Each structure stands twice: as structure tokens, then as C-alpha cells.
Amino acid sequence: MTSTPIADLWRTLPDGADTRPEAAYRLLQAxxxxxxxxxxxxxxxxxxxxxxxMSPAALYIHYxxxxxxxxxxxxxxHAATLELVRGAAAGEGDPAERMRRxxxxxTAWHARARTxxxxxxxxxxxxxxxxYAVVAALRxxxxxxxxxxxxxxxxxxxxxVSEVRTAARxxxxxGIDVSRWYTDRSxxxxxxxxxxxxxxxxxxxxxxx
Amino acid sequence: MTSTPIADLWRTLPDGADTRPEAAYRLLQAxxxxxxxxxxxxxxxxxxxxxxxMSPAALYIHYxxxxxxxxxxxxxxHAATLELVRGAAAGEGDPAERMRRxxxxxTAWHARARTxxxxxxxxxxxxxxxxYAVVAALRxxxxxxxxxxxxxxxxxxxxxVSEVRTAARxxxxxGIDVSRWYTDRSxxxxxxxxxxxxxxxxxxxxxxx
DNA sequence: CGGCTGACTAAGCGCTTGCTCAGCATGGTG
DNA sequence: CACCATGCTGAGCAAGCGCTTAGTCAGCCG
Numbered sequence: 001m002t003s004t005p006i007a008d009l010w011r012t013l014p015d016g017a018d019t020r021p022e023a024a025y026r027l028l029q030a031x032x033x034x035x036x037x038x039x040x041x042x043x044x045x046x047x048x049x050x051x052x053x054m055s056p057a058a059l060y061i062h063y064x065x066x067x068x069x070x071x072x073x074x075x076x077x078h079a080a081t082l083e084l085v086r087g088a089a090a091g092e093g094d095p096a097e098r099m100r101r102x103x104x105x106x107t108a109w110h111a112r113a114r115t116x117x118x119x120x121x122x123x124x125x126x127x128x129x130x131x132y133a134v135v136a137a138l139r140x141x142x143x144x145x146x147x148x149x150x151x152x153x154x155x156x157x158x159x160x161v162s163e164v165r166t167a168a169r170x171x172x173x174x175g176i177d178v179s180r181w182y183t184d185r186s187x188x189x190x191x192x193x194x195x196x197x198x199x200x201x202x203x204x205x206x207x208x209x
Numbered sequence: 210m211t212s213t214p215i216a217d218l219w220r221t222l223p224d225g226a227d228t229r230p231e232a233a234y235r236l237l238q239a240x241x242x243x244x245x246x247x248x249x250x251x252x253x254x255x256x257x258x259x260x261x262x263m264s265p266a267a268l269y270i271h272y273x274x275x276x277x278x279x280x281x282x283x284x285x286x287h288a289a290t291l292e293l294v295r296g297a298a299a300g301e302g303d304p305a306e307r308m309r310r311x312x313x314x315x316t317a318w319h320a321r322a323r324t325x326x327x328x329x330x331x332x333x334x335x336x337x338x339x340x341y342a343v344v345a346a347l348r349x350x351x352x353x354x355x356x357x358x359x360x361x362x363x364x365x366x367x368x369x370v371s372e373v374r375t376a377a378r379x380x381x382x383x384g385i386d387v388s389r390w391y392t393d394r395s396x397x398x399x400x401x402x403x404x405x406x407x408x409x410x411x412x413x414x415x416x417x418x
Numbered sequence: 419c420g421g422c423t424g425a426c427t428a429a430g431c432g433c434t435t436g437c438t439c440a441g442c443a444t445g446g447t448g
Numbered sequence: 449c450a451c452c453a454t455g456c457t458g459a460g461c462a463a464g465c466g467c468t469t470a471g472t473c474a475g476c477c478g
Contacts, residue, residue, distance in 0.1 A: 023455080039248060039334065041248055042250040044435065044436080045437075046435090046436095054455095054456070057458085057459095058455075061455065061456070065437080122331060125246070125248065126251070170406065173382075173390070177383075180331075181378065197375075203413050204410075205412075253465070253466080254467075255465090255466095265427095265467080269468080270426075274467080420477105421477090427470105427471085428470095429469085430467105430469085434464085434465070435462100435464075436462100436463090437463105438460085443457100444455090446451105448451080
């Protein structure tokens with residue numbers, strides 16, 4: 001297991017204190033691993049509980065349902081991604097520099113945390129309706145953040161883009177799809193891949209590099 | 210339903226004559242629709258059979274299993290995609306022209322046939338091992354075709370690319386991900402999207418456009 | 419006409435699923 | 449010591465799963 005453990009996502013949440021019992025972390029970690037590998041519907045509560053070292057019944061002490069586990073993973077994953085994007089978009093430098101950093105970090109995250117990334121991006125359809133609404137709003141925010149940065153680049157002449165929304169789609173799309181194809185056996189490190197994608201995206205947006 | 214019917218994929222297969230009973234087409238169409246919307250594991254044989262207008266038992270007269278249906282969809286979808294890519298890569302014009310056409314068609318296909326595209330790209334893990342092997346070989350061929358075209362463009366000075374494999378990944382990645390996010394409500398037509406993505410990819414590859 | 423075939427259905431089998439519940443061990447508190 | 453809250457387990461329930469079986473029926477052939 002070389003991908004980043006899911007726990008890092010939760011322990012650094014803005015909630016503050018780390019009040020979650022350790023067993024709940026193990027369940028989350030096991031659920032992410034299994035949802036990413038087999039998909040939500042092919043994963044059984046017995047799979048998750050066994051991987052977390054307990055009986056199926058114990059799962060229901062910490063989470064109200066299998067879908068509840070998915071909802072928590074999905075919301076935390078999206079929140080972390082949005083935070084990453086916001087940080088890069090509001091960082092220092094001109095729009096081109098910020099876009100480069102955004103793509104580098106966005107890409108590297110989707111490579112490094114590809115198991116979480118798969119759940120976040122490809123198991124949306126299994127979310128209960130209320131959890132889906134929360135997550136959909138976060139996704140919209142991410143897209144808007146990228147669009148705004150492209151517009152800033154167009155405004156100051158750094159980028160040449162005819163359709164901002166299409167370009168924004170392409171930028172996020174490239175990063176998201178990394179979580180689908182990136183594996184342990186990939187020869188590029190997440191950071192290398194990020195740097196190369198940063199380069200490609202800047203050229204795509206018409207920046208002179 | 211504005212996406213292209215699955216049947217078109219099969220009726221134009223190189224097998225020649227159209228010998229498949231009409232009921233088998235209805236089952237394929239229903240399976241694609243349901244696999245794309247809910248995923249393979251969340252789809253029941255009752256879903257498929259009902260949508261095709263028959264009882265669950267009738268499914269097993271035409272296909273040996275639910276996974277057999279998936280295998281046929283996946284193999285035909287991959288074969289069609291490879292054919293599309295080969296056609297564009299071996300077409301007329303210099304490497305840049307051919308790459309533009311390849312991206313235009315690849316992208317438009319993933320928008321237009323997004324239901325098939327979702328099954329083809331996101332349900333691989335549910336394939337039986339032998340069917341997976343066939344499909345994995347087709348995917349490798351697609352990637353190789355794109356890489357070869359990029360290399361040709363680099364050789365004749367049209368493209369400036371430091372890592373051909375990474376660039377090829379990015380090109381196919383952009384197209385594949387279209388099947389994830391494109392919907393009926395998208396404002397761009399598949400052809401428009403294809404043209405815009407063709408533009409973006411040429412710039413990404415360092416072509417002067 | 420009788421006999422046969424191929425597409426189909428009603429019923430249901432054996433099994434797995436998500437989830438529940440009664441009960442048990444542990445450790446802190448009075 | 450008794451008491452209870454907490455975290456967990458073994459057993460198992462109701463529902464739903466993929467798939468099978470026995471049998472129906474329309475249409476074709478001699």
C-alpha cells in the first residue's frame with residue numbers, strides 16, 4: 001500500500017479535535033479500499049468489517065449504514081479537494097503561476113490518493129440523495145474556482161481561451177481521470193506527473209511557456 | 210433518449226450479416242442503459258429483462274450470464290473505438306491534421322455514445338478474467354496508436370513533447386472522461402465539443418495553431 | 419392433421435445481502 | 449463491592465439476488 005492512508009484526510013479536518021474512535025478510522029480506511037477496488041455495490045458489509053478486524057455488526061455502532069460510510073468518504077474527499085483548489089487559486093503569483101500550481105497539486109493528489117479519488121469521482125451514483133446534494137455543490141464550487149482562475153488569466157492576457165467553461169472542464173477532467181488510470185506500477189511519481197500536466201495545461205490554455 | 214442506440218455498434222460489426230435475433234438487441238440495449246446508469250452490480254437481471262420486455266428467464270436463452278452481456282458490450286465498444294482511432298491515425302494529411310481529426314472524433318464519440326462509453330471505461334473491473342484480457346489488449350492498442358501519432362508529429366517538427374507517453378495519456382484521458390460528465394443537458398453538441406477539444410489538444414502538444 | 423422446434427414464462431431454488439438483536443467482557447465510578 | 453456505559457460478537461432474519469426448471473404456445477414441416 002503506497003497510496004496515502006485515508007485517515008490523513010479526516011485527522012486534518014477543520015472540525016478540530018480528533019474525537020473519532022480508532023475503530024471508525026479502520027472502517028473508513030477499509031471501506032475506501034474496497035469501494036475503490038470493487039465498487040460500492042460489489043462491496044459487502046462483511047468485506048469492510050473483516051478488513052477492519054471486526055464483525056459485521058460492529059460497523060453499525062459507528063455508522064448508520066453502508067451508504068453512510070460512503071457519504072462520509074465522499075464529503076470529506078470533496079471538501080479536501082475544494083480546499084486544495086482554493087488554496088492554489090488564492091495563492092501568490094500571477095494567474096499562470098497559480099494555475100500551474102493548481103494543476104500540479106490537483107494532479108498529484110489524484111495520483112497519490114487515487115483510492116479516495118476513485119470513490120469520490122466514480123461512486124457518486126450510489127450516494128443517498130441528501131448526501132449527493134452536498135457533494136454536487138462542492139463539485140460546482142471546484143469547477144467555478146477553476147473557471148475564475150482561467151478568466152483572470154484571460155483578463156491579464158496570460159491565457160488565450162475561446163470557451164472558458166470548456167477549458168475549465170478539460171483542466172479538471174485531466175486531473176480527475178488520473179485517479180482512474182494511475183497505479184502502483186506507474187513509472188512517474190505523483191509529483192512528476194503533476195509537473196508534466198502543469199506544463200501541458202499551460203500550453204493548452206495558450207500561455208507562452 | 211438522444212444518445213446513439215447501442216444497436217448501431219453491433220449492426221455495423223465486421224461479422225457481416227445481421228443474424229442476431231431482435232430480442233438479443235433489446236437485451237443489449239437495456240443492459241447498456243442500466244449498466245451505464247446504475248453500474249453493473251446494481252443492475253439486476255430483472256431490470257434488464259423487464260426493460261427489454263420479457264421475463265428474467267428469457268435473458269438466458271440469448272446470453273449465458275449477466276457478465277456475458279457485459280463482456281459483449283465491452284468488447285464491441287472497445288473494438289469500435291479502436292477502429293475509430295485507427296481510421297483517424299491512418300487518414301490523410303500531416304500528423305497535426307490527423308491528430309486534430311482523431312481528437313474530434315474520439316471526443317464526439319464519447320459524448321454521443323456516453324452510455325456505452327461509461328460501461329466500456331468504468332465497468333472493466335466487473336469483467337470475467339478472459340473477457341478482461343481481450344479488452345485490455347484493445348486498450349493497449351488504442352494507446353499505442355495515439356503514441357505513434359504523437360511521435361510522428363514530433364519527428365516532423367509539428368509537435369514539441371518531452372514525454373510522449375504522458376502526452377498520449379493526457380489525450381486519451383481527456384476523451385474518455387467526456388463519457389463521465391457529458392449529459393443530455395450539456396450545451397455543447399458532441400461535434401462542437403470535439404472541435405474545441407481538438408484545438409486544445411493541438412496547443413497542448415506544442416503545435417503552432 | 420400430428421409432431422416438432424424455438425422463444426418464452428411462472429415459479430422458485432439456493433444463496434448472499436444489509437442489517438438487527440440479545441447477550442458478553444471490560445473498565446471507570448459510586 | 450454493585451452498577452452501568454461502551455464496544456463488541458454470534459446468530460440469524462427478511463429481502464433480494466443470479467440462475468434453473470418444467471411447461472406453454474405459436475408457427476412451420478411432412
